[in-house]
Amino acid sequence: MRAVSVEEAVAMIPAGASVMVGGFMGVGTPERLLDEVVRQQKSRLSLISNDAAVPGKGVGKLFDATLVSRLTASHIGLNPKAQQQMLANQLAVDLVPQGTFVERIRAGGCGLGGVLTPTGVGTSVAEGKRQVEVNGATYLLETALRAQFALVHAFLADYLGNLTYALTARNFNPVMAMAADTVIVTAEHIVPVGVIAPDHVVTPAPLVDYLITNG
């Protein structure tokens, strides 16, 4: 893990990159990183995020600045700007059931080619996908999902990069921290090593590439 400024971290992300962003309706989202992505105008992003949040909050800021060209998400209904950009064909949206969304990312982070899920069988979600019979039940083969970058928000990060999360701000963050080539983390608090007890570490330090420094 290397501690870097938010400007330095975001400068590493090229335009057109695939980026996973933690958070659920803007809760548990690395806001400082997103603000900097907007400031540096990183455009044509391929965003993987549970939802489109709301304008002005979380990944909603990326739609305010029209920086996203492709979105993989489970829900965009509360962000009218994302909806408008989709209907105007400025934004390609791949809607994925939320449980499938997180399992595809988990698979991507765990070295699996994909997962078999009953969710979506017989619905429009199944179109173009392989169906697999296992012990008499039908499943969809859903492929693994990875990104070049994961932007993660933790509650505590220690000096080594061990992470814990708070309440419902955990959501997709620890799963995404497994599934990207480069993992960049903001934390509410940076604390000395030892403050987070070994049993309470959720994301182990070796998964974190960059921790954003205070200030």
Place this chain on the structure above:
Amino acid sequence: MDAQTIIARRVARELHTGDLVNLGIGIPTLVANYVPPELKVFFQSENGLIGTGPMPEQGMAHPLLTDAGGRPISALPGACTFDSAMSFGLIRGGHVDVTVLGGLQVDAHGYLANWMIPGKMVPGMGGAMDLVSGAKRVIVAMQHAAKGKSKIVAKCTLPLTSTRPVSLVVTDMAVIAFPDGKATLMETAPGVSIAEVIAVTEAEIVIPDTVPEMKI
């Protein structure tokens, strides 16, 4: 009593002590208001919490503790938090006893459509498809008709949420179940006759010899 209250009160009677319950947005959220205090139910919020409590008092909201709609909530003693893989493992894995969802259409076989209206509303399915695929019991809480049109249809014209039939539909007029894959009238709302239910139900509906009145 208004339609939403009738529905929420009747659904609340389907819950039992020890149940792990997931409530969707809209009418389903109201169900929590009518669960008697002696009933100890665990409410799951799919963004990563079991033990969801009511909205905190003024000035007590925590920005990192919200429901799936992003609204502030509280956590009851004994609550626990987890990531989204665990949350949907609970849902898809059959660990959720009851899910209550809103609906756009339910058809004669119990198939639910509740996530999009092509060309009009494309919000995404969120967790609905996983909930209907995986929860032990799926209860739909919705108005019987919208703008004079029955929501209990012969065949769903909107995209399906799942090909697994729902367990129960509770509306402001009736309770409908699907034994043998056929919509069957189980109860009528107070003051609503069987003939009135049939008149606003597009689907063919089986009428048993006795149809009790809904207890709310």
